[in-house]
Amino acid sequence: MKSMARLFTGFIASLLEAWQELRIHKLRVLLSLVGVTIAVASLTTAVAGASVAQQLMTEQLERSGRPALINTYAFNQRSDDLPAADAAVTEAFKKTTERFDVEYASMVSRASGYRMLHQGTSIDPELLVADPAYASIHRLFAQYGRWLEAEDAQNLAPAVVIDRTVAQKLGLDENSLPASVDIDVAGQVVSATVIGATSTRDGGLDGQVWMLPQTYEHWFAAKAPLTDATYEMWVPVENAEELAVHFSAQMRAELPGYQVEAMRSDYLTWGGDENLRMLALVAGGIAGIILLLGSLSLLNVAMVTMKQRIREVGIRRSFGATTGRVFFSVLMESVVATAVAGGIGVLISVAVVTNPKILNMFLGSGIDQMPPFPVGAALAGILISIGVGALTGVLPALVAARVKIVDAIRV
Amino acid sequence: MRDTQLLKLESVTRSVLLPDDSELHILNGINLSVSEGDHIAIVGRSGTGKSTLLNILGLLDRPTTGHLAWRGIDATKLSARRAAHIRGRDLGFVFQQFNLLPGRTALENVMAPLMYATGADFWRRKTLATEALEKVGLGARLDSMPQTLSGGEQQRVAIARALVRRPRVVLADEPTGALDVATGRAVMELLDAATVESGAALITITHDINVAAMAREQFQLDEGTLKPLTLEVTS
Structure with missing residues (x-):
């Protein structure tokens, strides 16, 4: 029971620390997350856009007769x-x-x-x-x-x-x-x-x-x-x-x-639906490349920042922060940041995909039955951003966890 | 209560391996016993191993040889996790350069150690931190950023942070090193009074004889060896 309480307060405290860190370094975090936001927005838009394009293409194809x-x-x-x-x-x-x-x-x-x-x-x-x-x-x-x-x-x-x-x-x-x-x-x-x-x-x-x-x-x-x-x-x-x-x-x-x-x-x-599959594949591929580039830039900024925060890690260790807690806190900073960035990316995607004017601009044709924004695409966007946060957070978290307290305090 | 032993060092040595594979002996056969309520000063010139000794006393570092006991437990065999828990719960640190967390207010800095606490200490962290800052006379500067505080005020924030979890031992590494004489004296008086009130032991590492004189016991660290020191108090 005591260890459960410790785990719970540890988790809450890590989240609070992560949020505090993001609040303090708003500008740096914002700039480092632009890539992730764009990538998640692109990826979600690709998935959701494919769904809308599918609807439009289906409508057009079915004008010649619905299967079968x-x-x-x-x-x-x-x-x-x-x-x-x-x-x-x-x-x-x-x-x-x-x-x-x-x-x-x-x-x-x-x-x-x-x-x-x-x-x-x-x-x-x-x-x-x-x-x-x-x-x-x-x-x-x-x-x-x-x-x-x-x-x-x-x-x-x-x-x-x-x-x-x-x-x-x-x-x-x-x-x-x-x-x-x-x-x-x-x-x-x-x-x-x-x-x-x-x-x-x-x-x-x-x-x-x-x-x-x-x-x-x-x-x-x-x-x-x-x-x-x-x-x-x-x-x-x-x-x-x-x-x-x-x-x-x-x-x-x-x-x-x-x-x-x-x-x-x-x-x-x-095989009239082949074009649709190709469209989804191409859009997903482009979004994947953007996501990779965004993640690398995020990782780069996170690593540089961590080197500047070694002293802070040492101070926290002197307060009683365990290696695991330091690792988890740094990881959570990355996850919380990318989750927020992913959320913004998904909102941008929703704004784009559900806007008939923008849609018609890209698709060049009216759509009879506007499909709802696919929940799966929104969830995928959030999960991918959390995944990116976890992956790009692991390296800086390892660096932070391996800091020697005595050396860190002296920095 | 005064006889409750907290830290005991027996024949503690600390040496490090240099890049040319030679060994540098920093501490040689240190013996020291710290009990609740003690106020100990360790003086010594730069490079005599004062900070290394403080790191060992604060469970931040381990002896190369010898015995280190924390409340009767062999501290050399403690896991890193257990040592971290003891540090968080029972040890408070005051550093020469204050080491306040950048970008956080005075209140957030004092709340920081409580983020590693559990139970009521964690959930009441804001109240406890506010009380700690009020005790060091900074009740009106809760939301001040470190860079807007004077050196003496920053060190008082650091003292409030060291005491907020009611530690059994406070370790102060050159706490007046970055302050002028008058401010340094005021800070030491505050630290002394605060530890006396809480019943915590205070170990001060300093090169300033006047600061050392405020302690009830003095030791001198010279070439890695700790010897009792008798001072004539000057004011």
Whole structure:
């Protein structure tokens, strides 16, 4: 019990001594820790930044379809090498997805030969005919208004969702939705309602517009029938390939005379995440080099300082400081200092990584869902700084512990 | 109480090996006994081994041969850790150059030894240090930095620091060496009074006969040998 009390007071006293030492030598400590602060800030930013970049890259990659994405194409003799978009295929796809209990499935077809008009402005956006699940499959969110729902097919006017490019070109913003626009298909002008707008800019120069297949069929198919379609499913990654095989077999059974293909086509199948790994490795490597340089400069300053403090160590030994206590106190000075420096480094990192302006400056693109600052990165930053403090504190602590009291007092 | 023996040196020698492999004998067969309440002065010219003897008495150094006992225990066989604990708890040092810790206030300097204490002494270190400084007349200079204090005040801080853990023995190495005569005398009177009050033994190493005369026992260290000295007190 007595030895425990001695250990406890010894630990507290070492911390107090370390803090006192740092307080007295603020400027020296501050200058010697600049390197560590920058290194920890860089390292933490690299780890956290990689997480944010991963989010951004994931968002961008998933716009082409979230893993696992299975594309199904059905060809017949009339489809002229393009996957057919007729009602039989749509019906077969619907039946098969129900049979395989697929939650997210959508027909996707690109319509052509139409214009969108609003208050004297005329544009030619890409019109995508898709089911409501398309948004989930392609990670789309309505920034303003809402995304398409199955019930929108019953609306008295065609419901459409536009992207940011279209919204800007037509001068539509959050307050102007729902907005009425005109869609001109082969001379037939239909008044449509814009019910939502996404934040994406993935289409061509004039942006993208989405509409339900039933809506297109009802209002525009007579003038400009869809020529081709792809059928997409977002399914769990596990056994996705196996599902694709069984799905295409079932579709073939449903569609005699058609040639059906179903295959995975999400970014994981072509290694789209490799760039991300490289980014994290490069950023981590650079931060590691900065950390090494910062640590060496810290060690250098600590060694020089310790030589100037030999007399002080001797005086403390005359007070009854044991070798172990002197070693631990000097080590704690380094650990406390680097922990503080690491804390500041992590705060700088948080300020950088969670600032959308700075992020967009580096990443050059908006991010839909800002991920929280990764706790792991903050903890790693603090632990690394404590580790650096311990490593760079060992040598000066050994020098201090090996001081001969008699010689030290005479210095 | 006066008979309680604290330190006993029997035939203590101390020699060091020089770079040319020859041996330098600093102390030769020192015999000395220190009991509670003693006030001993050891005089000698520079280079006669006074500081070496003080280091051995303060468990900072070990004899080459001979016997050194701390309260009946063979101190030559003490571990470094145990010696450090005894130093912290039972020995107080006053140095010629004061040896105050730079950058710390007078109060922080006096609190410094209590950082190595346990229990109430550790947790009440600020109160104890304040009381110690008040006893040496520096209650109004608690937050003063050493460089803003006069030599005499700095030595009084050093005395407060030496006494704050209520040691059994105070070892003073030329405590007036860096002070003028009047200040030196005042410091010695303070040191004497403080040790008398606490019951601690005081061993003063000095080359100043007048300082030595303030002790109750005097010894002369000459060429490494300790001999009793009788002084005619002059004022």
